[in-house]
Amino acid sequence: MTWALERVPDAGTPELVKHRPWSTVWRIPTPAGPVWLKHCPERTRHEVRLLGAMARWAVPHVLEPLAVDEDLGTVLLPDGGPTLREAPGPSWAAVLAGYAQTQRATEAHVDELVALGVPDLRPALLPAAFERLARRWAPDVLPLLGRLADEAAELSELGPAPTIQHDDLHDGNVFARDGRVFDWGDACVAHPLTSLLIGWDGSAGPLAAYLARWPTVPRRAVDLGVRLGIVTRTDSWDRALAGWADPPEQFRDAPAQWLRRLLDERVGPGLDAFG
Numbered sequence: 001m002t003w004a005l006e007r008v009p010d011a012g013t014p015e016l017v018k019h020r021p022w023s024t025v026w027r028i029p030t031p032a033g034p035v036w037l038k039h040c041p042e043r044t045r046h047e048v049r050l051l052g053a054m055a056r057w058a059v060p061h062v063l064e065p066l067a068v069d070e071d072l073g074t075v076l077l078p079d080g081g082p083t084l085r086e087a088p089g090p091s092w093a094a095v096l097a098g099y100a101q102t103q104r105a106t107e108a109h110v111d112e113l114v115a116l117g118v119p120d121l122r123p124a125l126l127p128a129a130f131e132r133l134a135r136r137w138a139p140d141v142l143p144l145l146g147r148l149a150d151e152a153a154e155l156s157e158l159g160p161a162p163t164i165q166h167d168d169l170h171d172g173n174v175f176a177r178d179g180r181v182f183d184w185g186d187a188c189v190a191h192p193l194t195s196l197l198i199g200w201d202g203s204a205g206p207l208a209a210y211l212a213r214w215p216t217v218p219r220r221a222v223d224l225g226v227r228l229g230i231v232t233r234t235d236s237w238d239r240a241l242a243g244w245a246d247p248p249e250q251f252r253d254a255p256a257q258w259l260r261r262l263l264d265e266r267v268g269p270g271l272d273a274f275g
Contacts, residue, residue, distance in 0.1 A: 080180060
């Protein structure tokens with residue numbers, strides 16, 4: 001906290017607004033408006049490194065930190081205003097178009113992201129991730145391993161190239177003021193279209209706006225991206241629950257419930273059913 005207050009002129013008393021096993025957030029009032037302090041423990045510290053890296057690379061459509069301390073696992077952020085869930089703002093098509101720019105701007109830095117500790121869930125690694133998660137949470141889906149391996153290989157061939165994947169892209173993680181995406185704690189390095197499992201509601205306009213950055217991508221890649229996004233989403237839940245000694249009942253079986261969606265041939269996109 002001392003680190004943050006030294007960087008905030010005329011700071012008031014910090015207010016704790018969120019405390020979870022994977023991060024803690026404080027609101028710090030100032031005469032010019034609030035700023036936000038986020039601390040991540042060692043196992044989720046890659047979020048802080050990611051935010052610092054995207055700022056250095058001038059990645060568009062993300063909130064630029066005021067200060068970052070990667071050793072402390074702490075980032076100081078400006079106030080982005082209300083979320084798109086709380087106030088009117090850009091259309092979801094505009095949000096996805098901007099998010100696609102974020103992903104395209106990060107394609108060249110994939111190896112650096114992995115070196116920073118961002119979870120690596122590129123298509124070639126999805127079968128192993130699926131097997132690990134299934135054995136832990138839902139052994140009944142293990143017979144799908146062969147099919148999933150084939151689908152991951154096909155998706156890799158169809159493109160686009162792997163990049164950053166937010167993995168929790170909903171209106172509660174987008175600022176209404178300008179459509180910038182925040183809260184990258186669930187992010188991974190993955191096929192970009194796996195973002196669509198959470199970030200797309202199935203309508204044509206937002207999908208077209210998103211795919212404008214990859215105009216040659218076939219519809220088959222969209223369908224596979226949505227389906228295989230279940231594995232990346234399960235992995236983010238697995239990481240979250242690993243540090244939660246007594247999670248609320250509604251979350252305890254989230255990884256198993258996500259994995260079992262792979263049994264449904266009708267699996268489609270949509271917001272995270274678990275919040």
